[in-house]
Amino acid sequence: MVMDIMEKTIRKEVIIGNAHLLDLEVLVPDRPARLLALGNLARNRAPAEDNPWVESLSAINYLVVGAGGDIYQLMEAVSKIKEKNPSLKVILADSLETPIFPSGPNNKPLGVERIIQVSKKMADASRAFLHQKAGILTGHVAGLACGVAFSLADKIEIETTVAFTITNFDLSLLEQLQQ
Numbered sequence: 001m002v003m004d005i006m007e008k009t010i011r012k013e014v015i016i017g018n019a020h021l022l023d024l025e026v027l028v029p030d031r032p033a034r035l036l037a038l039g040n041l042a043r044n045r046a047p048a049e050d051n052p053w054v055e056s057l058s059a060i061n062y063l064v065v066g067a068g069g070d071i072y073q074l075m076e077a078v079s080k081i082k083e084k085n086p087s088l089k090v091i092l093a094d095s096l097e098t099p100i101f102p103s104g105p106n107n108k109p110l111g112v113e114r115i116i117q118v119s120k121k122m123a124d125a126s127r128a129f130l131h132q133k134a135g136i137l138t139g140h141v142a143g144l145a146c147g148v149a150f151s152l153a154d155k156i157e158i159e160t161t162v163a164f165t166i167t168n169f170d171l172s173l174l175e176q177l178q179q
C-alpha cells in the first residue's frame with residue numbers, strides 16, 4: 001500500500017512481477033472495471049508468495065500505452081508482452097495533432113489491438129484529472145494513455161482490468177512486469 005500524501009489515505013497497490021501498479025478505483029467509482037496505473041514503481045524486493053496484492057500478468061485484460069519515447073523499444077515491449085499474455089489487448093494512445101503511427105486499419109503495429117488518437121486538449125484534461133483525483137503528476141504520453149483508459153474503463157460493463165502507462169512503455173518497464 002502507498003500513503004497518498006494529498007488525502008492522507010491509503011491507496012491499494014497491485015503487484016505483478018516486480019512492478020507495483022496503483023489501483024485507481026477512485027477514478028472509476030461504481031464501475032465493474034478496475035483501473036491500474038503502471039509506471040516506474042518497482043521496488044528492490046521480491047513479493048512474498050502469500051501477499052494478497054500479488055497477481056499474475058494475466059490479471060490485466062487491457063493495456064493502454066501512450067505512444068512516445070523510443071518507438072522501437074515500445075514495439076518490442078508490446079511484442080514481448082503479447083508473447084507472455086496472448087489474450088491481452090494492447091491499445092496505443094497516439095496524438096491526434098502529431099501522430100507517431102499513421103491512421104488506417106492496415107497501419108496497426110503487430111500485437112496492437114487498436115490505435116486511438118487523442119487530442120492535446122483531451123490529454124491535458126486527463127493529466128489534470130489524474131493529478132486532482134489521484135495525486136499523480138504525469139507527462140504528455142501518460143495523458144494520452146490515461147484519457148483512453150478512463151474512457152475504456154467507464155464504458156466496459158463487465159469485470160475487467162484496464163492498466164495504463166504513466167511513463168514510456170519500454171523493455172525496462174516490461175521487465176518489471178515479468179520478474
